[in-house]
Amino acid sequence: MNKKNIAKLVLLAFTICILIVVSLSNKSYTKDYAILVKNNTEDIALSNSIEQNKNANVSFKNQFSPKLGKSFNGFKEQLGFKESQNDYFRVNTLGYLGKYQFGRSTLKLIGINDTQLFLNTPxxxxxxxxxxxxxxxxxxxxxxxxFVGKKINGIEVTESGILAAAHLAGPGGVKKYLRSYGSNGFEDAYGTSIKYYMKRFHGYDTSKIKANKKAKVSVNA
Known part of the structure; x- marks a missing residue:
């Protein structure tokens, strides 16, 4: 093989090497670019997802946290929050049940004997x-x-305060407290008193509650 042919072969091999290097370089660039685009797309999607969840949480809070004020629903929700932080499924250390922390004997008085059904049914x-x-x-x-309108232990007596205190101490305990003008008090096992409930639940609208000697719950209704 003469020198001219050898030179041609060398030039051809050199050209092939250059083409291979350029090709690999382009593939690497394309791959890196694809990864960059993918990562940017995923970051944008994640950012959008976080923002949507944030907005959804705000919407949820706004929907379920109305300003109830001194309405009857306000009374009910505040009492539930004080008793259990509005947890329908809570059972405390003394065995009181649900959002409003009912005792079993009280439930029987209003027609509920199945405490498990009660606990599982908001x-x-x-x-x-x-x-x-x-x-x-x-x-x-x-x-x-x-007694409504009078002051006992420095606190004005209201109907909502009386009903809240009766939920805490039972109507008999509230009678004793009122008729002794506060000298015959009551505290539950956690130190919550009739006086405290009279103050905390003062002035709510409880006109929707109608006095009913035979009030019962229809479990099957």
């Missing part, structure tokens, strides 16, 4: 709250008429 708990408040209002009807 709608039943809401009915139980109304029925118990109606029964307490009937038991305390004379005391409500007699």
């Amino acid at each position: 709608e039943l708990q809401e009915k139980a709250f109304i029925a118990n408040a109606e029964r307490n209002k009937w038991v305390l009807r004379k005391d409500i008429k007699r």
Whole structure:
């Protein structure tokens, strides 16, 4: 093989090498560019997802956290929050049940014997709250008429304060407190007193609660 042919072969090999290097370089660039585009797309999607979730959470809070004020729903929700932080499924260390922390004996008085059904059924708990408040209002009807507007232990007595205290201490305990002008008090096992409930739940609208001696909950309704 002469020198001219050898030179041609060398030039051809050199050209092939250059083409291979350029090709590999282009592939690498294309791959890096594709990865960059993919990562940017995923970052944008994640950012959008976080923003959507943030907006959804704001919407959720706005929807379920209305300003209830001194309305009856405000009374009910504040009492539920004080009792259990509005947890329908809570059972405390003394065995009191649900959002409003009912005792088993109180539930029996208003027609509920299946405590497991009660604990697992928020709608039943809401009915139980109304029925118990109606029964307490009937038991305390004379005391409500007699003491509302008066001050006991520096706190103005209101119907909502009486009904809240009756939920805590039972209507009998509230009668003793009112008729002794606060000298015969009551505290539960956690130190919460009738006086505290009278103050905390002062002035709510409880006119929707009708005094009912035979208030019961229909479990099957």
